[in-house]
Amino acid sequence: MPFPPAIARAIALSLLDPDEVERLRNLHFDDAGHGYDPFGMHPAFVALGLALAGPLYDRYFRVESRGHEHIPRSGPAVLAGNHSGNLPFDGAMVWVDVLRHTDPPRVPRPAADHFVPALPWVGTFFARGGVVGGSRGNARALLESGAMLMIFPEGTPGIIKPWKERYQLRRFTVGHAEMAIRHRAPIVPFAVVGAEEQMPQLFASKLLGRPFGIPAVPIPATPIPLPVRYHIRYGEPIRAHDEHPPEDADDPEVVRRVADQVRDAVAALVERGLRERRGIFR
Amino acid sequence: MKGAHILVTGAASTLGEALIRSLLADSRVQHVLAVTGRPVEEVCFDEPDRVTVIQVDLRRSRRVHDMLFGPARDLGVDVVVHLAMHHGAFREGSGVHAYNVEATRSIIALSERHPTIRRLVVRSDAAVYQVQRDLPVLISEDHPLNMGGSAPQWVRDRVEADVTACTRMGLSPLQIVVLRMAEILAPGTGSQLFDYLESIVCLRPAGYDPMVNLLTLDDAVVALQKAIHSDAVGVFNVPGADTLPLSACIRKWGRIGVPIPGAWMTPLYRVRRRVTGHDFRYGMNRRRFHYSGVLDGTRAREVLGYVPSHPVDWPADAPAEDE
Numbered sequence: 260m261p262f263p264p265a266i267a268r269a270i271a272l273s274l275l276d277p278d279e280v281e282r283l284r285n286l287h288f289d290d291a292g293h294g295y296d297p298f299g300m301h302p303a304f305v306a307l308g309l310a311l312a313g314p315l316y317d318r319y320f321r322v323e324s325r326g327h328e329h330i331p332r333s334g335p336a337v338l339a340g341n342h343s344g345n346l347p348f349d350g351a352m353v354w355v356d357v358l359r360h361t362d363p364p365r366v367p368r369p370a371a372d373h374f375v376p377a378l379p380w381v382g383t384f385f386a387r388g389g390v391v392g393g394s395r396g397n398a399r400a401l402l403e404s405g406a407m408l409m410i411f412p413e414g415t416p417g418i419i420k421p422w423k424e425r426y427q428l429r430r431f432t433v434g435h436a437e438m439a440i441r442h443r444a445p446i447v448p449f450a451v452v453g454a455e456e457q458m459p460q461l462f463a464s465k466l467l468g469r470p471f472g473i474p475a476v477p478i479p480a481t482p483i484p485l486p487v488r489y490h491i492r493y494g495e496p497i498r499a500h501d502e503h504p505p506e507d508a509d510d511p512e513v514v515r516r517v518a519d520q521v522r523d524a525v526a527a528l529v530e531r532g533l534r535e536r537r538g539i540f541r
Numbered sequence: 542m543k544g545a546h547i548l549v550t551g552a553a554s555t556l557g558e559a560l561i562r563s564l565l566a567d568s569r570v571q572h573v574l575a576v577t578g579r580p581v582e583e584v585c586f587d588e589p590d591r592v593t594v595i596q597v598d599l600r601r602s603r604r605v606h607d608m609l610f611g612p613a614r615d616l617g618v619d620v621v622v623h624l625a626m627h628h629g630a631f632r633e634g635s636g637v638h639a640y641n642v643e644a645t646r647s648i649i650a651l652s653e654r655h656p657t658i659r660r661l662v663v664r665s666d667a668a669v670y671q672v673q674r675d676l677p678v679l680i681s682e683d684h685p686l687n688m689g690g691s692a693p694q695w696v697r698d699r700v701e702a703d704v705t706a707c708t709r710m711g712l713s714p715l716q717i718v719v720l721r722m723a724e725i726l727a728p729g730t731g732s733q734l735f736d737y738l739e740s741i742v743c744l745r746p747a748g749y750d751p752m753v754n755l756l757t758l759d760d761a762v763v764a765l766q767k768a769i770h771s772d773a774v775g776v777f778n779v780p781g782a783d784t785l786p787l788s789a790c791i792r793k794w795g796r797i798g799v800p801i802p803g804a805w806m807t808p809l810y811r812v813r814r815r816v817t818g819h820d821f822r823y824g825m826n827r828r829r830f831h832y833s834g835v836l837d838g839t840r841a842r843e844v845l846g847y848v849p850s851h852p853v854d855w856p857a858d859a860p861a862e863d864e
Contacts, residue, residue, distance in 0.1 A: 291784035297835045373675035379748020396677025
């Protein structure tokens with residue numbers, strides 16, 4: 260990072276509510292010896308991330324969320340939800356939401372597409388806040404250490420889907436189901452409603468994405484996200500590991516079935532969120 | 542193990558000397574055969590009655606043969622610790638390859654039919670692992686190796702020597718252990734990062750700040766000792782106690798980190814080498830200056846009982862809250 264954690268902490272302290280600062284002192288993470296975990300996360304940058312994303316959460320997207328009781332307070336877990344909006348504000352808002360609504364605070368570890376760690380500054384800042392590259396090895400290491408992964412099983416095709424296909428979930432990849440069965444972790448489905456409308460997309464250019472190693476660059480109709488209202492819903496955990504022994508993680512049919520079960524649960528939460536909201540901006 | 546007789550190649554290197562001193566302090570070790578490429582009179586240890594220093598050109602398989610079936614057999618060597626490896630990042634050619642790879646191959650082949658040698662410990666390097674954006678940050682022993690043909694000989698030789706040892710595991714009566722060590726931040730160990738940190742101003746690619754893991758000489762010696770006295774075989778990662786971002790590493794070493802566009806790094810470090818004679822080769826380190834790669838020491842902990850416990854003595858260490 261261009262600045263050390265002491266500066267990140269000072270900025271965070273000046274922006275965050277004292278109660279929030281006090282709460283963040285209880286943040287549990289796997290310190291590898293110099294205040295960072297092996298993936299590069301640092302509590303000072305988590306606090307800075309919260310201080311920067313907090314106003315977006317509170318005032319811009321005015322996030323309304325329900326179902327926090329389903330988020331495990333400890334132990335390995337997988338949060339799996341829908342992805343949308345052309346820019347990953349949905350991930351950032353869920354990250355803030357989980358951090359604020361768990362006690363002691365838990366940092367969900369978003370698994371990002373492989374191009375993210377390669378993005379200068381962005382990749383580093385994300386890593387300091389807990390984002391990891393979406394490789395199987397990273398997921399394994401985190402779940403084994405008892406962390407909570409945040410996965411968008413639709414991947415990049417989900418976030419760059421065109422306007423006319425909003426809220427139509429893409430096919431879920433199966434990695435999250437396999438990991439959850441193998442590492443005995445509950446899968447908590449979640450839905451983000453509102454992000455689909457934040458940046459209506461004109462088109463997605465594969466050509467522009469090539470130099471950056473990104474599958475496609477979405478060209479939105481608006482230069483910045485619209486102040487839509489986010490609604491986040493968490494569903495009851497899917498405890499696939501209660502029904503399946505770890506060896507079933509190698510059974511393609513089982514993991515596909517569990518991934519489809521998660522997708523159905525997310526789709527139901529999306530439906531519920533759409534029903535419950537009173538409009539795109541409300 | 543009672544009264545072990547241990548042969549150490551690369552005995553005059555920083556790591557070799559540290560290991561031999563530690564072996565001489567170990568009551569389980571009866572005698573050490575120190576093999577070096579340097580003249581014998583340049584290498585001396587305390588307790589000369591427990592250590593024999595011999596000069597051998599490891600590039601020549603006949604010399605290796607005569608050493609193993611001569612002094613080593615006469616002493617009844619039962620464990621060989623192979624540390625010899627060229628350190629210079631710019632040293633290339635068949636002679637270097639013979640020293641780095643063919644010597645390893647000869648030692649393995651000859652040890653397999655040796656009457657007294659039962660165990661071989663090969664020092665390998667974290668540089669054998671591929672580091673790239675789509676690979677895990679935490680590197681376990683099954684992580685992809687850096688087999689790219691475009692890799693410099695320094696890397697290719699290390700991978701080849703490592704794989705040469707690995708391919709004989711389980712196929713020979715010899716107990717083979719490969720220790721893939723994190724970078725030892727000490728002079729004379731071939732550490733690219735140590736050489737990099739010798740400048741007051743350390744340039745790094747702007748926008749990237751990868752996590753690095755560093756090993757100390759003390760922990761490297763502990764890992765080798767555990768490998769020598771264990772019956773375990775296989776490949777083990779040997780991480781160090783320090784895992785931190787590159788920028789923090791620069792700061793704690795008392796240097797000034799200056800982020801610059803990545804494209805300028807190679808030419809600037811090439812100029813630095815020509816002017817100052819330093820050995821740091823940016824092209825070889827480019828990926829790990831962008832993407833994190835931290836050795837996962839779980840297997841070494843569970844099987845060898847190795848836990849890194851000697852952190853780097855940072856010259857410009859700051860209080861924890863200001864890190």
